[in-house]
Amino acid sequence: MTIESRETRLSTAFVRLADTLVADYDVVDLLHWLVEECTSILDTQAGGLMLIDPAGRLQLIASTSEEAQLVEVFQLAGGDGPCLDCFRSGKPVTVADLSEETATWPRFVPEASQLGFRSVHATPLRLRDQVIGTMNLFSRHVGALKDEDIRVAQALADVATIGILQERNIRSAELIAEQLQRALDSRILIEQAKGVLATTLGTTVDGAFHIMRTHSRDRNLPLRQVADDIVARRLHLGA
């Protein structure tokens, strides 16, 4: 696969994803499409995607083939395997040659080998410190994914995570925009007020912040209001 054709595939993938995000969509359809696209872009032969359910247990949500489904279900039932390690650690797990890892995953490796898989790459689906699942790519050949491919897998997994969250957030876009405006405005006011106080009281900006915060706590006033009053020069605090 040439770099150009990969770039084209990626663009198509992202365009398709955007189309999916703006219309009413089913998150399972989205994830099915995503794992198929990743399997194909990254020259692997099978893929699966697991997500945590509300009880915190991993569930298989999407797979590209019967074999991928079997190997994923077997991991979940057996309790060992690279995809579970990836989920637990929140870090990608690359296994270049499964036959060398029998001791690591005594139940998973024989099952995967029997289905014809020789190498695996598991990518976490993450939001900040929260791991919400893993996307797993299986190859019939020995060899690790190239670093570049690992980055692409992670980029796509990150977009998938975003897609999953977007379903929950899409109706509140305007609310988020309003909150953003208020949050940025408050923070900028607080920083300006630090500068005003530091100048009028001859303190450091950190010192100025402590004076502001003490005043806000003592009077039970929102910090934003105190900052606003300082910047408007309606409130003159002493050191």
Added chain:
Amino acid sequence: MNGSTGGSDDAPPDLCSPFLDALPVSGVSVTVMAGSGLRSTLCSSGSVAIRVDELHLELGGGPQSEALRTGTIIAIPDLATDGHTGWPLLGRALHELGVGALFAIPLQMGAVTVGVVTLLRDRPGDLTPRQRAAALAIASASAVPAAIHTLASADREDSRETPAAPALRREVHQATGVVLARLGISATDAFARLQAYSFATGRSLLDVAHDVVAGTLALDDNDS
């Protein structure tokens, strides 16, 4: 919840990499914007991208504001030949910085634009319609994490700022407070003083703000 990324919770999500991975661009920055002056930069991919984002703040207006206002891609495929009549100072500064082409991509959540992704190319050259569509798509997918991170970090007193992730550039706002207290003017006018001094001396706004907060530079009527 199980698992951890191992990284700092405070660190912004890496929203620049997907653009660099998927598009033929040399620089990226992702900036959440909520109207005039309200902006926070989550990531910039290198020194040129950092400076280009700063220049938008220093000179005001420009493609970022235009993309935010219109919700469409603002493309300058060739900075050398484009008249950039809307932003002549910024256009010249970008060209002098060695930027060949610039694309400002709106960060959209449905009908709402919450910021702008700035894509740079070393050499002049347009993006194909397919690449523009991809850029818009990745930007749309990035909008929610960009907004969520910005909300969280704006609330934290101690959130980190680095050159590549300058966030709000707090010192600029602190310096605005210093100047408005010293000169008895409004915050808007104080910020304009800082901008004017930065422009007149050719120093970056961040440098000027740092010196003002440190007390080594006092902007008075003779300074600008």
